[in-house]
Amino acid sequence: MSKPLISARSVVRVFGNLKVLNGADFSLYEGEFVAVTGKSGVGKSTLLGVLGTHDPAFGGELIINGVNAAEASSPELAELRREFMGFIFQDFHLLPNLNALDNVLLPAVFSGTDTYEVREDAATILSRLDLRNDNTPTRFLSRGERQRVASARALVNNPRILMADEPTASLDEESEENLFDLLDSLRREKGFAIIAVLHSKKILARADRILELKEGVLHEKHA
Amino acid sequence: MKNMRKAISLWNRGHWKDYVFSQGMLLIASLLLVFFISIGLGVGNILQRFLSSDLPEEQVRITPLGVQAGFFQTERGGTEITADIMDSLAALPQVDRIDPQVYAHVPAYLRGLLGGRNYYTDITLEGVSDAFVPDSMLEHIDWNYTLSDSSVKPLPIILSENLLILYNAGFAESSGLMGLTPEGVIGLAVRVNVGSSSIASLQSPPINIRAEIVCTSRNTALFALAVPIEFVEEINALYLPDDRHTYSALMVTAHEAEDVPEIVRCAEEMGLSAETRRGIAQKAEILVSVVTAALGALAAAILFSAVASAIHTLVADLKNRSYALGVLVALGTRRERLVYIFAFQIFFMSFISTLSGGLLGCGLSFVVSSTLLNLLPVLKMAVSTLAVFPVGWLSAGLGLVLSVSTVSAWFFFRKILATPVTELLRR
Numbered sequence: 001m002s003k004p005l006i007s008a009r010s011v012v013r014v015f016g017n018l019k020v021l022n023g024a025d026f027s028l029y030e031g032e033f034v035a036v037t038g039k040s041g042v043g044k045s046t047l048l049g050v051l052g053t054h055d056p057a058f059g060g061e062l063i064i065n066g067v068n069a070a071e072a073s074s075p076e077l078a079e080l081r082r083e084f085m086g087f088i089f090q091d092f093h094l095l096p097n098l099n100a101l102d103n104v105l106l107p108a109v110f111s112g113t114d115t116y117e118v119r120e121d122a123a124t125i126l127s128r129l130d131l132r133n134d135n136t137p138t139r140f141l142s143r144g145e146r147q148r149v150a151s152a153r154a155l156v157n158n159p160r161i162l163m164a165d166e167p168t169a170s171l172d173e174e175s176e177e178n179l180f181d182l183l184d185s186l187r188r189e190k191g192f193a194i195i196a197v198l199h200s201k202k203i204l205a206r207a208d209r210i211l212e213l214k215e216g217v218l219h220e221k222h223a
Numbered sequence: 224m225k226n227m228r229k230a231i232s233l234w235n236r237g238h239w240k241d242y243v244f245s246q247g248m249l250l251i252a253s254l255l256l257v258f259f260i261s262i263g264l265g266v267g268n269i270l271q272r273f274l275s276s277d278l279p280e281e282q283v284r285i286t287p288l289g290v291q292a293g294f295f296q297t298e299r300g301g302t303e304i305t306a307d308i309m310d311s312l313a314a315l316p317q318v319d320r321i322d323p324q325v326y327a328h329v330p331a332y333l334r335g336l337l338g339g340r341n342y343y344t345d346i347t348l349e350g351v352s353d354a355f356v357p358d359s360m361l362e363h364i365d366w367n368y369t370l371s372d373s374s375v376k377p378l379p380i381i382l383s384e385n386l387l388i389l390y391n392a393g394f395a396e397s398s399g400l401m402g403l404t405p406e407g408v409i410g411l412a413v414r415v416n417v418g419s420s421s422i423a424s425l426q427s428p429p430i431n432i433r434a435e436i437v438c439t440s441r442n443t444a445l446f447a448l449a450v451p452i453e454f455v456e457e458i459n460a461l462y463l464p465d466d467r468h469t470y471s472a473l474m475v476t477a478h479e480a481e482d483v484p485e486i487v488r489c490a491e492e493m494g495l496s497a498e499t500r501r502g503i504a505q506k507a508e509i510l511v512s513v514v515t516a517a518l519g520a521l522a523a524a525i526l527f528s529a530v531a532s533a534i535h536t537l538v539a540d541l542k543n544r545s546y547a548l549g550v551l552v553a554l555g556t557r558r559e560r561l562v563y564i565f566a567f568q569i570f571f572m573s574f575i576s577t578l579s580g581g582l583l584g585c586g587l588s589f590v591v592s593s594t595l596l597n598l599l600p601v602l603k604m605a606v607s608t609l610a611v612f613p614v615g616w617l618s619a620g621l622g623l624v625l626s627v628s629t630v631s632a633w634f635f636f637r638k639i640l641a642t643p644v645t646e647l648l649r650r
Contacts, residue, residue, distance in 0.1 A: 054553055054644045080553025093550045094650055097237025100587075108378065109233055110556040114226045137237070 004029050005065060005161055006051060007191055012059035012216075013046055020046045021058070022216025028161065033194045035204050038213035044178070044197040045090055045165050047213060052087060053077040065160070066119065082111055086154030086192075088164035092146045092152070096139035100131050103138055104153045105208050111157075118156065125152040128182055130175075143170035149192065150180060155186060162187075164196040168203060180206060228561065234547070234564055241543065242568070246537035249628055252529035254587065256620045261588035263515060263617050265609035269602060270511045278500040279441055280480040281319075285312070285473040285490045287296075302494035305469040312475060315489060317482030322352040322474040326447065328456045329462045330420035333434070333448070335413030337400055342413075345420040349447035349471055350455025355381050355440050364437045368451040370430070370461075378415060378434035379473050382408055384441050391603075402603060407437040417458055422605040430470025444471070450459035530624055537569065537632040545639045549647025558640060569588030569632050577625040585612060 004027040011046040013021040020043035021113045028034055038044050042184050049055035050062065056077070062069040065084055066074060081087075094103045106116040126133050129148040138146055147170045148167055162183070168176040180203050187194060198204050235242055238624045247598065304323075313321050327348035334343045353366035368378055384405050391402040413436070418429030434450075443449040459466060475490075481492050483499055489498040551561060588610035596603040639647070 049645055052553075056650075057643070078552070078555045078557060080555070081553070082557075085555070087553065089553075089648070091648075093553065095233070095236075095550060098233060102233055102236070103504055104231065106551070107554040107556070108559055109226050109229050110554075112226050112560070187249055195497060 002030060003066075004063075006195075007063040008051065008060065009062075010060040011047075011050055011062060013043070013050055013055065013057070014059075014086070021050065023155055024153050024216060024218045026051065026211070026218055028193050028195055030160075031191045031193055032194075033184075033187065033208045035196055035198045035207035035208065035210045036213060036218070037198060037204065037210060042213050043216060047218075048163055048165050048195070048197060053080055053083060076170070082107065082157070084160050086157060086162045086221050088150050088154045088162070088167040088196075090165040090169070090197075091148040093114075094138045094149055097137050098150045098159035099135045099137055100126055100141070100145075100152070101133050103149050104156050106153065107157055113157075121158075122156045123151065125155055129179070144172065144175055147171055148175070148179065151183075155183075158190060160192050160194075162192055162194045162196075164194065166197050166199070168198070168200055173202075176200060176203060227567070231564060231567060232543075238540065238544065241540045245533065245540050246572055248529060248536050249573055249576040249624070250580035250583070252526060252533050252624050252628075253577045253621055254584040254626055255522070255529055257581045257584025257617055258588050258591075259518065259526065260617060260620060261585065261610045262591060263518045263522060264611035264613065265588075265592060265606070266518060267511055267515050268611060269606050269609065270514055277458065280500050281477045282481060283475045283477065283483055283486050283490065283499050284442070284496050285475055285495050286471070287469075288494065288496050301469075304473055304495065307518070308493060308495070309470060309473060312473065312486070312489065315486060317477050317479075317485050317568070318475055319478045320476040320585075322354040322476070323350075323352040323443075323452065323470045324449075324472040324474065325452055325455045325469075326471040327417070327458050328466055329458050330423040331415060331417045331418055332420045333413050333415050335411065337403075337411075340398075340400060341401070343421075345422065345630065346415070347444075347447040348415075348417070348450050348455055348458070349444055350452030351381065351443065352452055352474075353450045354474055354476075355443060355449055356438060358438075360438050366451050370432075370454070370457055373432040373624035375431075377412065378432050378450055379437040380413075380434050381443055382416075382439045383443045383447070383449075384439045386446065387439065388583050393398050408436045409438060411436045421608055427462055429512065431483050447471075467539060482563065507554070526624075530625045530627060532622075533603060533628045534631045537573075537628055538635045539550070541635050541639065545642070545647055548639050549642075549644055552640070553644045553648060561640065565633070565636050569636070573625060573629050573632075575619050581617065581621045585610075588612075631640075 006026065006028040008024065008026040009028070011021050011024045012019065024047060026047075036044050036047065046055070050058045051064075053064065053072075056069075058070070060070075064080055067080060069077060069080075071079070081171065083101055095106065098106070101119075101122055102109075104126060108118045108122075109206060123133055126149075129152055131145060131148050131152065138149055141149065147167065151164075151167060154164070168179060183194065184206065186192070198205075198207070204210055211218045212221050283303065309321060312318060327350065329348075330345070331348055332343060332345045334341070336342065353361060353364075356364050356366055364379060366379060368376070387403055387405060387408065395402050412429055413434050415434040416429050416431045418425050418427055440449065458531070459468075475486055477486055487497040487499060498530060548561065552558075589608075592609035595609055596606075602609065
């Protein structure tokens with residue numbers, strides 16, 4: 001087996017007296033789709049926060065693309081997020097005053113990589129996600145539309161890993177299927193890996209592996 | 224920097240009003256700072272100008288407490304300066320020279336043409352020595368004059384500059400006459416009538432003579448026209464031969480400036496009033512200090528609130544964007560890109576706002592100064608401008624406003640960047 005893109009060993013994350021992650025082990029390989037499930041409040045978003053290097057206050061070992069996240073500097077972690085990962089956050093985290101295209105282009109613009117090709121890619125992804133490419137600020141979009149804008153933003157930089165926190169929570173069944181059809185097709189095309197927090201059984205069925213977070217530890221449900 | 228314009232445009236979308244407001248507050252703070260410094264110093268200057276005296280440090284002007292010169296005639300009372308008193312003072316070892324001054328106790332008036340219109344006023348004449356003629360003009364002015372000279376030369380007159388100010392502020396303005404500057408009155412030909420005025424006349428027939436204003440002084444009595452002393456003594460002897468000879472003032476010159484306090488003490492012991500440069504300066508200083516302190520306090524209060532508002536809006540603007548900063552950091556934006564944006568938005572634009580505010584403040588001071596000088600000729604006669612621009616102080620003030628606001632914003636920005644992303648995204 002090839003080297004994992006992410007390798008986490010005995011990850012611990014404590015909030016006060018509460019051990020949310022209590023020695024979680026995790027690995028993610030090139031092109032793999034791993035789903036994480038678990039009850040509400042069990043720590044799935046916390047796990048993604050740690051794996052996505054947004055939360056540096058964890059214990060244990062976390063290697064991402066050969067970089068030890070526990071020892072990496074803030075600019076190194078930012079580079080990992082920028083060059084290596086795409087994020088679909090549970091609350092989308094779009095800038096409400098920007099339109100869909102500007103939100104999608106946000107990482108590229110602020111990284112100085114906003115080229116014509118990137119703009120074309122962004123427009124293509126938006127259209128594949130059935131989103132209007134107009135000047136409507138995202139604060140006026142429905143939750144489902146904002147979810148799709150967030151998905152488009154995560155994909156536009158051609159990440160090696162897509163991290164998605166309940167990416168279909170605001171979507172109807174059809175949109176949910178459409179989104180994962182698109183993600184699957186892009187995954188096959190570009191070869192990125194997905195780690196997603198999911199609840200939908202239909203989508204879970206598409207995953208290569210399903211991990212359940214229980215009492216701070218990840219348990220494999222089935223391959 | 225690549226995409227910088229686009230990044231700044233995206234960064235400010237939906238925040239332009241707040242941003243423009245914060246920069247506007249900075250602009251107003253700078254404008255007020257420059258305006259108050261400039262106009263405050265200008266007001267200080269004009270007060271100094273009105274209250275200052277040319278009295279040399281080693282001179283003391285001694286006057287009787289009860290004698291006042293009015294527009295129409297003199298009043299007597301209290302201790303007067305007699306020849307004995309002058310001799311006593313002259314005997315003091317500290318005294319180098321005494322130049323006496325004498326009022327003409329004779330009614331008189333002046334008539335002339337000012338700005339093409341007839342001008343008439345009752346006057347008091349005061350005889351003074353050539354000590355009142357500025358050194359630079361001594362060789363051009365013949366300060367010797369007796370009645371026998373009336374057919375060959377005009378009576379030289381020294382005009383009080385403070386009288387000019389009063390003329391400009393009162394009579395000229397209300398009568399629609401043009402204002403006069405010290406330079407403008409020199410050479411003005413008038414006629415002086417001695418022996419009668421609008422309210423009094425003596426038995427002897429009046430004498431009408433040509434006169435000319437030869438220079439101005441800040442040290443002569445306010446309401447009297449200074450003329451050669453021998454002329455006044457001649458007039459007094461002619462019209463009031465039995466009148467007691469007294470002096471209106473003595474200009475006492477000490478050997479050294481350090482001798483002045485002793486002369487003052489002696490004069491005051493004799494029941495006389497003594498005025499020195501230091502005394503005048505102290506009075507002027509107190510008044511100027513009170514006025515400038517009041518202006519300064521007002522300026523400080525306005526400036527403080529403007530700077531506080533500028534800082535508050537800059538910081539509030541950043542606070543409103545802490546979520547957006549969190550999103551950018553979460554997506555892996557390089558911190559130096561965010562610092563560039565901050566540097567442009569806060570440091571560069573605040574510099575531009577402060578500079579613009581400073582320039583607008585200069586412009587406002589200039590406009591206010593010009594307007595006030597045009598509305599109040601008395602000010603125009605005294606100073607050429609009310610707006611003073613001390614570049615060093617203004618730069619320091621503007622630098623302080625800029626650094627206080629931007630450094631506060633910078634600390635807040637650093638604080639946001641140091642906050643964990645997960646916390647920023649929760650806001």
